[in-house]
Amino acid sequence: MDDALTSTSPVRLLIHGANGRMGQALLRLAAEQPRRFDVVGAVSRSVGQRVIDGVPQFAASELAGTPACDVVVDFSLAEAFDAVLAHCLAHGCALVSGTTGLSDEQRNAIEAAGLRIPVLWASNFSLGVAVLNDLVERAARALPGWECDIVEQHHVRKLDAPSGTALTLGESAGKGGAQARYAAIRAGDIVGEHTVQFATLGERIELVHRATNRDIFARGALHAAGWLAGRAPGRYRIGDLLG
Numbered sequence: 001m002d003d004a005l006t007s008t009s010p011v012r013l014l015i016h017g018a019n020g021r022m023g024q025a026l027l028r029l030a031a032e033q034p035r036r037f038d039v040v041g042a043v044s045r046s047v048g049q050r051v052i053d054g055v056p057q058f059a060a061s062e063l064a065g066t067p068a069c070d071v072v073v074d075f076s077l078a079e080a081f082d083a084v085l086a087h088c089l090a091h092g093c094a095l096v097s098g099t100t101g102l103s104d105e106q107r108n109a110i111e112a113a114g115l116r117i118p119v120l121w122a123s124n125f126s127l128g129v130a131v132l133n134d135l136v137e138r139a140a141r142a143l144p145g146w147e148c149d150i151v152e153q154h155h156v157r158k159l160d161a162p163s164g165t166a167l168t169l170g171e172s173a174g175k176g177g178a179q180a181r182y183a184a185i186r187a188g189d190i191v192g193e194h195t196v197q198f199a200t201l202g203e204r205i206e207l208v209h210r211a212t213n214r215d216i217f218a219r220g221a222l223h224a225a226g227w228l229a230g231r232a233p234g235r236y237r238i239g240d241l242l243g
């Protein structure tokens with residue numbers, strides 16, 4: 001554990017996208033660690049019906065009036081991202097974000113924000129996918145000329161396609177010299193499944209990651225928040241967190 005914040009006071013978190021699937025997991029898991037995290041506010045598009053014990057709730061329009069925090073943890077929507085990034089820049093707080101479907105302009109804004117605040121955006125906060133990215137880059141490098149296809153499957157309520165993880169896996173394949181094609185399936189309540197296939201005449205390799213519980217993403221994001229609090233400004237990545 002090499003958290004930059006060495007004091008014993010809990011890290012003050014603002015959860016952005018709190019009423020969502022990820023937001024609810026983050027609130028539940030942060031509440032299990034009261035000595036490590038103090039959730040000072042929960043922001044959603046509108047104040048929802050869900051009861052969040054002891055955590056003040058705010059609508060998106062009230063973001064500017066939320067309590068001071070060390071780290072904003074954002075799992076919301078691409079359309080909500082500009083406002084939360086601007087909030088962090090205005091108040092000098094760190095940002096952990098897993099929101100996907102971002103535009104190129106939004107991705108560039110993350111890089112620019114890293115000059116002023118600590119930012120860690122990642123398309124996937126699971127350890128397994130971090131390892132998968134490494135495997136994909138190595139496989140692509142070892143298999144020049146093979147076709148690369150990435151198939152991702154998610155629940156029917158997911159809005160963006162291809163998934164952020166699929167696009168990052170495609171970037172990893174690209175570093176190894178392969179150009180990936182993408183396919184997306186939306187069905188039932190699939191938490192998240194990514195298959196990277198390398199194929200040539202007579203043989204093929206499949207590398208598969210299956211997420212069966214979104215707590216893995218929430219735990220990774222909370223670990224990132226504890227790690228990011230008190231750090232110098234910078235555009236940090238999952239690899240920095242894992243050492």
Ligand SMILES: NC(=O)C1=CN([C@@H]2O[C@H](COP(=O)(O)OP(=O)(O)OC[C@H]3O[C@@H](n4cnc5c(N)ncnc54)[C@H](OP(=O)(O)O)[C@@H]3O)[C@@H](O)[C@H]2O)C=CC1
Nearest residue numbers: 017019020021022044045046060076080098100123124125
């Ligand atoms: N990087 C990773 O490891 C992972 C990333 N994700 C990504 O996280 C994001 C959220 O996923 P998920 O939880 O399933 O989505 P949900 O649709 O369940 O939740 C989205 C949340 O964002 C809120 N929201 C919408 N607009 C605003 C706004 N303007 N201001 C504040 N909050 C807003 C919604 O509020 P309301 O409820 O009021 O509508 C809702 O609470 C997606 O982009 C998804 O791809 C998901 C899992 C893992």
Ligand SMILES: O=C(O)C1=N[C@H](C(=O)O)C[C@H](O)C1
Nearest residue numbers: 100123124158163164165192
């Ligand atoms: O929306 C989701 O659910 C997920 N989104 C992320 C993505 O777009 O890759 C990560 C994970 O696959 C779940």
